[in-house]
Amino acid sequence: MATPIYIIEENKLRRNLTLIADVAAKADIEIILAFKAFALWKTFPIFREYIHATTASSLSEARLAYEEFGALAHTFSPAYTDEEIDEIVRCSSHLTFNSLSQYERFHQRAKDVSLGIRINPEYSEVETLLYNPCAPGTRFGVTADKLPEQLAKDIEGFHCHCHCESGADVFQRTLVHIEEKFAKWFPQLKWINFGGGHLMTRKDYDVELLISMMLDFHRRYPWLKVILEPGSAFAWQTGPLVSHVVDIVEDKGIRTAILDVSFTCHMPDCLEMPYFPEVQGAVHDDKEGYRLGGNSCLSGDFMGCWRFDHELQVGEEVIFEDMIHYTTVKTTQFNGISHPAIGMLHSDGELEILREFGYSDYKNRMD
Numbered sequence: 001m002a003t004p005i006y007i008i009e010e011n012k013l014r015r016n017l018t019l020i021a022d023v024a025a026k027a028d029i030e031i032i033l034a035f036k037a038f039a040l041w042k043t044f045p046i047f048r049e050y051i052h053a054t055t056a057s058s059l060s061e062a063r064l065a066y067e068e069f070g071a072l073a074h075t076f077s078p079a080y081t082d083e084e085i086d087e088i089v090r091c092s093s094h095l096t097f098n099s100l101s102q103y104e105r106f107h108q109r110a111k112d113v114s115l116g117i118r119i120n121p122e123y124s125e126v127e128t129l130l131y132n133p134c135a136p137g138t139r140f141g142v143t144a145d146k147l148p149e150q151l152a153k154d155i156e157g158f159h160c161h162c163h164c165e166s167g168a169d170v171f172q173r174t175l176v177h178i179e180e181k182f183a184k185w186f187p188q189l190k191w192i193n194f195g196g197g198h199l200m201t202r203k204d205y206d207v208e209l210l211i212s213m214m215l216d217f218h219r220r221y222p223w224l225k226v227i228l229e230p231g232s233a234f235a236w237q238t239g240p241l242v243s244h245v246v247d248i249v250e251d252k253g254i255r256t257a258i259l260d261v262s263f264t265c266h267m268p269d270c271l272e273m274p275y276f277p278e279v280q281g282a283v284h285d286d287k288e289g290y291r292l293g294g295n296s297c298l299s300g301d302f303m304g305c306w307r308f309d310h311e312l313q314v315g316e317e318v319i320f321e322d323m324i325h326y327t328t329v330k331t332t333q334f335n336g337i338s339h340p341a342i343g344m345l346h347s348d349g350e351l352e353i354l355r356e357f358g359y360s361d362y363k364n365r366m367d
Contacts, residue, residue: 003356004243004261004340008043008324010347012238016201017050020233023200023207024051027214029226032074034196035061037231037325040342041068042354047234053093055196055229059084066091074193074229076118076159078139080106089113096159096193100142107154116157116193117142123177124162126197130272131164144181156190158182163197165232168209171198175213183221191225198228201236232325240280241266241323241340245316246295255290256302257312262294264301265337267323268330271300280319282306292318296335333362 024031032053041064048070056062056073065073072093080088080102089095089110096116097103107115120141124134133140140161160182162174171194178194186192199205214226243261250256261267269275276284279292284306291304312318331339339357346352 002244004241004259004266005343005353006239006241006323006328006340007343007345007351008040008235008239009345010046011345013043013046013235014347016234016236016238017047019201019207020230021050023211027211027226028218029214029228031228031230033234034229034231035064036329037196038235039064039329040354043344044069056092059088059091062088062091072113074227085109094157094191094193096157098140098142100146103152103155107152111154114156114191115154116159116191117147117151117155118159118161119144119147119178119182121160121162121174121177121181123174125166125170125173126162126164128164128273133161147182147185151185151188155188157192158185158189159193159195161195161197163195165199165202166197167199167202167204168206168213172209172213175217186221186224189224191227193227193229195228196230197232198230199233199236200230201233235325237322239322239324239345241320241327243318243320243340245312245314245318247314248290248312249293254304256293256304257290257318258293258295259318260295261340262296262298262301262334262337263303264294264296264298265332265334266294266340267320267327268332269326270303276303277323278321279306280321282308282318296337298334333365336362338362 020031032051032055034055036057053071054065054069054073056065056075057077062073062075073091074094075088075092076096078098085106086109092113094114095110096118098118118141120134120143122134122143124132126132129135160178200207243259245257246260247258263270286305289305289307290312291302292306294301341356342354344352344354
């Protein structure tokens with residue numbers, strides 16, 4: 001295509017879903033999809049062949065779970081509001097409160113769902129503070145010293161999120177802290193949700209360690225249902241973002257290939273994390289090559305440098321690998337820049353265009 005496009009590959013998506021479903025069965029746990037990382041609802045018929053529920057963090061995500069995935073959501077939000085709580089409850093099977101004050105304010109309006117409290121074990125190995133939910137001063141979760149000895153009768157679960165694209169070894173070390181601080185409340189619970197960030201579809205992830213950890217956890221607490229809600233793991237390495245060179249400029253000896261995509265609009269984790277993507281046919285090299293520049297007016301909308309085995313030409317494709325998770329849900333239309341199209345490469349080799357974007361999408365945001 002002449003326009004930029006995200007391409008999700010069905011075979012790779014099914015590969016991830018097969019692995020995740022296998023882990024869930026062997027570990028006797030439930031693994032659900034976190035919409036914050038992937039919410040492409042036209043793929044939900046495929047997901048429903050492998051998993052049965054999703055997790056939401058807003059009214060819109062809860063509605064998407066209920067109306068498009070066809071199942072009530074496991075919902076957590078840092079703060080529910082009077083205006084949205086009743087509709088969120090209608091679309092949810094589980095509802096986790098971020099604070100005891102939120103629980104006190106809204107639990108009577110959520111009698112028909114399973115209620116939980118988000119806990120903070122005060123331990124996380126996530127190094128980037130922007131992504132660390134347990135960093136000092138965090139706004140997420142209740143620490144052990146603030147919980148009453150006897151939980152309210154309608155609190156049935158704990159929700160704990162400490163990871164970001166982490167390995168099973170990190171979960172193993174984190175679980176020690178969770179149990180040390182909160183295990184005394186486990187007899188009062190029915191379920192525990194260990195959140196997301198469990199990157200079990202990454203090649204070097206120790207799947208067997210995760211399974212053995214969860215089986216051991218079941219032996220210690222056989223009454224607790226265990227839930228994991230990864231996002232990246234489902235869409236990990238399932239497809240690229242295809243862009244094109246539209247110009248090449250040079251200043252102070254630095255060559256920049258300006259693309260028809262934007263890092264700040266279409267690949268924000270590259271600037272926030274920062275996350276260095278793999279570029280097909282190129283090697284990341286700080287000393288020589290091309291800086292890759294986005295097409296927004298933000299001065300810092302670039303990454304570099306990338307060394308190719310040839311001189312780039314206007315019109316040439318530049319392909320960013322592994323650009324499906326988080327990107328499609330975090331894109332913006334800053335500067336009026338359109339989102340790339342979204343396509344699915346089916347198992348039979350057919351490329352189906354699921355969505356294209358244009359002026360009306362930008363204009364309608366301002367209505």
